[in-house]
Amino acid sequence: MPARLASVPGETRDIVRETTISEHRKDPSSGNEPQRKHQSVWPEHVYEGHRWGMAVDLGACTGCSACVVSCQAENNVPVVGKDEVGRKRDMSWLRIDRYYADRDGDTDVVFQPMMCQQCGNAPCETVCPVLATMHSTEGLNQQIYNRCVGTRYCANNCPYKTRRFNWFQYQEEGRLSNLALNPDVTVRMRGVMEKCTFCIQRIQEAKFEAKGQGRAVRDGDIRPACAQSCPAQAIVFGDVNDPKSRVSQLRKDPRHYRVLAELNVEPSVGYMVKVRGRTAGAGGPEHG
Amino acid sequence: MAEALQEVWIRGGKTAARVTADVCAPIERGPTALWYGAFAASVSVFLVGACAMAYTLSTGIGTWGLNRTVGWAFDITNFVFWIGIGHAGTLISAILFLFRQKWRTSVNRAAEAMTLFAVMCAGIFPLLHMGRPWFAYWVLPYPNTRGSLWVSFASPLLWDVFAISTYFVISAVFWYIGLIPDLATIRDRAKSETRRRIFGFFSLGWTGSARVWSHYEKAYLLLAGLATPLVVSVHTIVSFDFATSVIPGWHATIFPPYFVAGAIFSGMSMVLTLMIVARSVMGLEDYITDRHVDVMCRIILAVSCMVGLAYASEFFIAWYSGNPYERFVFVNRQMGPMAWAYWTMVSCNVITPQIFWFKSMRAKIGLVFAASLVINVGMWFERFVIIVTSLHRDFLPSSWVSYAPTSIEVATFAGSFGLFFTLFLLFCRFLPAIAMAEVKGILQPDLHGHGGAS
Numbered sequence: 001m002p003a004r005l006a007s008v009p010g011e012t013r014d015i016v017r018e019t020t021i022s023e024h025r026k027d028p029s030s031g032n033e034p035q036r037k038h039q040s041v042w043p044e045h046v047y048e049g050h051r052w053g054m055a056v057d058l059g060a061c062t063g064c065s066a067c068v069v070s071c072q073a074e075n076n077v078p079v080v081g082k083d084e085v086g087r088k089r090d091m092s093w094l095r096i097d098r099y100y101a102d103r104d105g106d107t108d109v110v111f112q113p114m115m116c117q118q119c120g121n122a123p124c125e126t127v128c129p130v131l132a133t134m135h136s137t138e139g140l141n142q143q144i145y146n147r148c149v150g151t152r153y154c155a156n157n158c159p160y161k162t163r164r165f166n167w168f169q170y171q172e173e174g175r176l177s178n179l180a181l182n183p184d185v186t187v188r189m190r191g192v193m194e195k196c197t198f199c200i201q202r203i204q205e206a207k208f209e210a211k212g213q214g215r216a217v218r219d220g221d222i223r224p225a226c227a228q229s230c231p232a233q234a235i236v237f238g239d240v241n242d243p244k245s246r247v248s249q250l251r252k253d254p255r256h257y258r259v260l261a262e263l264n265v266e267p268s269v270g271y272m273v274k275v276r277g278r279t280a281g282a283g284g285p286e287h288g
Numbered sequence: 289m290a291e292a293l294q295e296v297w298i299r300g301g302k303t304a305a306r307v308t309a310d311v312c313a314p315i316e317r318g319p320t321a322l323w324y325g326a327f328a329a330s331v332s333v334f335l336v337g338a339c340a341m342a343y344t345l346s347t348g349i350g351t352w353g354l355n356r357t358v359g360w361a362f363d364i365t366n367f368v369f370w371i372g373i374g375h376a377g378t379l380i381s382a383i384l385f386l387f388r389q390k391w392r393t394s395v396n397r398a399a400e401a402m403t404l405f406a407v408m409c410a411g412i413f414p415l416l417h418m419g420r421p422w423f424a425y426w427v428l429p430y431p432n433t434r435g436s437l438w439v440s441f442a443s444p445l446l447w448d449v450f451a452i453s454t455y456f457v458i459s460a461v462f463w464y465i466g467l468i469p470d471l472a473t474i475r476d477r478a479k480s481e482t483r484r485r486i487f488g489f490f491s492l493g494w495t496g497s498a499r500v501w502s503h504y505e506k507a508y509l510l511l512a513g514l515a516t517p518l519v520v521s522v523h524t525i526v527s528f529d530f531a532t533s534v535i536p537g538w539h540a541t542i543f544p545p546y547f548v549a550g551a552i553f554s555g556m557s558m559v560l561t562l563m564i565v566a567r568s569v570m571g572l573e574d575y576i577t578d579r580h581v582d583v584m585c586r587i588i589l590a591v592s593c594m595v596g597l598a599y600a601s602e603f604f605i606a607w608y609s610g611n612p613y614e615r616f617v618f619v620n621r622q623m624g625p626m627a628w629a630y631w632t633m634v635s636c637n638v639i640t641p642q643i644f645w646f647k648s649m650r651a652k653i654g655l656v657f658a659a660s661l662v663i664n665v666g667m668w669f670e671r672f673v674i675i676v677t678s679l680h681r682d683f684l685p686s687s688w689v690s691y692a693p694t695s696i697e698v699a700t701f702a703g704s705f706g707l708f709f710t711l712f713l714l715f716c717r718f719l720p721a722i723a724m725a726e727v728k729g730i731l732q733p734d735l736h737g738h739g740g741a742s
């Protein structure tokens with residue numbers, strides 16, 4: 001990032017929220033603020049069956065990036081190399097955002113795993129001219145690769161910038177490394193957009209298995225690659241329509257908040273306020 | 289008032305026969321060495337651009353400088369720039385026609401041609417910027433065999449498709465209808481059989497009878513009425529690409545009038561640029577007079593003030609909204625890493641045209657020409673600033689990046705200029721650059737002496 005005007009003096013952005021353990025003990029909602037429900041002129045989506053959601057605990061996340069690697073492996077995300085990453089064209093569907101705060105000469109770091117937030121009112125969905133990105137009945141923003149013509153309008157309009165475009169033809173036939181590809185996930189060609197799917201192949205697999213056994217999908221049956229590989233178990237995935245699921249419980253937690261909720265995009269991913277293991281001086285983080 | 293009504297727009301005491309002879313001369317005498325030189329240069333530049341386009345098509349959008357955060361930059365900047373250039377044609381031909389502005393007759397033909405060519409250049413970019421341009425036809429809603437797949441009428445890009453294709457078709461028809469009497473004139477003067485046949489075919493059996501003229505005038509008036517809303521609609525809809533998004537700096541209700549004003553601004557400047565060159569190269573100073581230049585300068589000054597007001601309003605509203613993201617975008621435009629682009633825009637578009645307050649400045653043709661070029665540069669930067677500075681630093685600072693074009697993008701942009709000038713030179717070579725029949729219409733008061741009422 002160019003150093004010039006990295007931020008406006010005095011401006012803070014409500015992206016990561018944090019508190020200290022002493023404040024948290026006094027008030028579990030410390031560091032958090034209620035986010036009000038906005039009005040929309042459009043009718044809301046109705047989710048009769050499942051509605052998938054996620055909760056990420058910023059307090060548990062150590063920034064180890066195991067989720068990033070497992071997502072890359074699970075979803076056949078192209079590895080584009082140093083030069084392309086230098087051109088800011090990394091393809092990761094899940095990234096770890098880092099924010100820094102200066103605390104009396106010391107530096108505080110916050111890690112925030114950021115993936116497609118599977119918005120209820122998704123800005124990406126309305127702008128696609130060819131309907132290549134659609135809202136599923138289970139609340140997912142589905143990207144239809146073979147329908148995409150690659151206008152990149154969806155990525156421009158994504159407030160979280162989690163969409164990734166295939167700038168070149170990354171995958172080729174006849175490579176030995178193709179043996180490492182996940183057969184359950186489509187390999188994308190150049191010119192199409194892609195992004196986090198909440199590991200929809202795992203969702204489908206779990207649903208089929210449950211159906212075969214004549215039962216409902218149980219909480220915990222589905223674990224996206226990121227949640228599965230997180231050593232701190234900071235990522236919880238589940239059905240928010242099921243009031244008993246862990247993710248539903250976490251959404252009611254006083255630490256739960258959603259990033260950029262003020263845009264009324266209704267993200268399906270929530271974050272838990274980071275609780276620092278110190279006793280005093282709960283200063284809000286400055287972004288970096 | 290009587291004097292004002294009889295303002296002489298065509299100098300040199302032309303007769304109708306003289307007008308025909310003057311306008312047809314460049315077409316009938318064949319191209320000059322200057323024309324060949326200009327044509328060779330334009331085609332060469334176009335070919336360089338064509339190579340860059342071919343490379344983009346064969347390799348991918350990765351050949352451009354775009355990245356995960358900045359998904360549009362040169363491509364859409366160029367698109368909006370060319371669409372804007374294309375605006376003056378319909379403004380001059382339709383709106384000024386309805387307002388009975390007589391001076392338009394000298395410039396409307398070339399301005400309409402410019403519109404068509406500019407829209408063609410604009411059309412390259414939305415096609416080329418697609419990741420898979422071979423599926424570009426998927427944006428057209430036609431009955432197809434691909435199951436239930438259809439287009440999204442909620443997408444502003446689809447509105448663009450309709451707005452621009454409609455604009456192109458109406459502009460082309462309007463231009464062609466206006467050409468018919470002149471094509472018949474060339475047909476009647478043709479010395480070779482081939483020429484007579486070709487122009488005979490395209491003049492659609494024009495006889496020049498009073499009945500034909502009466503029908504023609506009605507058709508022209510109706511088309512002018514039909515084309516008028518398009519002057520406003522096209523750039524309004526182009527602005528919706530940005531205004532309907534959520535990105536700070538794009539999501540602005542001021543965009544439709546702001547874009548229309550900007551389009552007229554850049555279109556008028558381009559008309560001036562081309563007319564000043566064309567009139568000296570083709571010896572048409574008696575038709576495109578200093579007074580024409582003067583009125584166009586005054587329009588440019590007026591629109592420049594509107595554009596300046598839009599810049600100021602945008603900035604004020606960003607502050608007044610209290611929205612930190614919105615505020616940041618505007619502070620970032622003025623002081624961030626791309627501040628140079630913002631200040632280029634302001635100095636070209638708001639400060640430079642202020643010289644046109646002075647009649648003496650408007651009379652200096654060299655200066656007016658230079659200013660028209662400066663304004664076109666400024667208007668390109670306006671679109672660049674809107675698109676790139678809004679995208680490159682939006683909500684989450686983790687995704688903030690910079691953007692720089694690659695040589696491929698620059699070559700593609702240059703190539704679009706090559707295409708534009710190639711087409712414009714062909715137009716000047718094969719078609720009457722001035723609407724002869726219309727110019728003859730405004731000669732009348734002069735022919736009958738100065739005392740008559742009109």
